[in-house]
Amino acid sequence: MEYYYLTDPGKVRNHNEDSVIIVENFNKEHMLAVADGMGGHHCGEVASSIAISHLGKRFKELSSIGNKEDAIAWLNEMVQEINLLIFRHTEDHPESVGMGTTLVVAILTREFLLYGNIGDSSGFAIKNGKMKKITTDHTLVNLLVKSGELTEEEAKEHPRKNVLMRALGATKTVEIDIFDVESDVDGIFLCSDGLTNLLDSEQILRVLEEDLTIEEKVQKLIYKCNNRGGNDNISIAYLEKGV
Secondary structure, eight states: OEEEEEEEOTTTOSSOOEEEEEEEOTTOOEEEEEEEEEOTTTHHHHHHHHHHHHHHHHHHHOSOOOSHHHHHHHHHHHHHHHHHHHHHHHHHOGGGTTOEEOEEEEEEOSSOEEEEEESSOEEEEEETTEEEEOSOOOBHHHHHHHTTSSOHHHHHTOTTTTOBSOOBTTSSSOOOEEEEEOSOOSEEEEEOHHHHTTOOHHHHHHHHTSSSOHHHHHHHHHHHHHHTTOOSOEEEEEEEOOO
């Protein structure tokens, strides 16, 4: 089992509102998470940091996440706790009202693999030379695509493609979508939309299949995004399972 994570501000933004983590607990279970913050006056990075630091702290405190049902309950509980922490911060710091964050998370144990997401950060599973997107973006354009009002090609160029329909800190209650995935994958890949807006899954997979160290693969993906303009923060959490 190898894993690596990295975040980069990109070439346009003067600060980084993303946060990312990979942690393992006492039972050698792994959690990967990426959060993409939003909000003026650097508040987005506060929201994403609250989400990732709380998740990481609570996961490392566990001797084990338990069975699949326990893990689903834990994820739902964490999301409510993080949402409450963000609202409490805005109450204490009025200048941060309106801040929020996306979240994509994966939990891998010997028995199961779960993905969860809120917003438009993405979770992929890699198996047998294929990269499949597991999560569903909570965006306005994705809603319009599902209803047949937009094609996928039109959605890519839509002026409101970054409008989120769901985020942590946006409403007093929030729901995380959870996906149960076969655990015999070759890799788990999470990222913010700063990556997927510039590279599609085939381009990402080509880099991941190169004869490079896991660190070099992640760094090369960020380099490629920055080479294409780097118009957003870029964050990646990547885990490769051993043969």
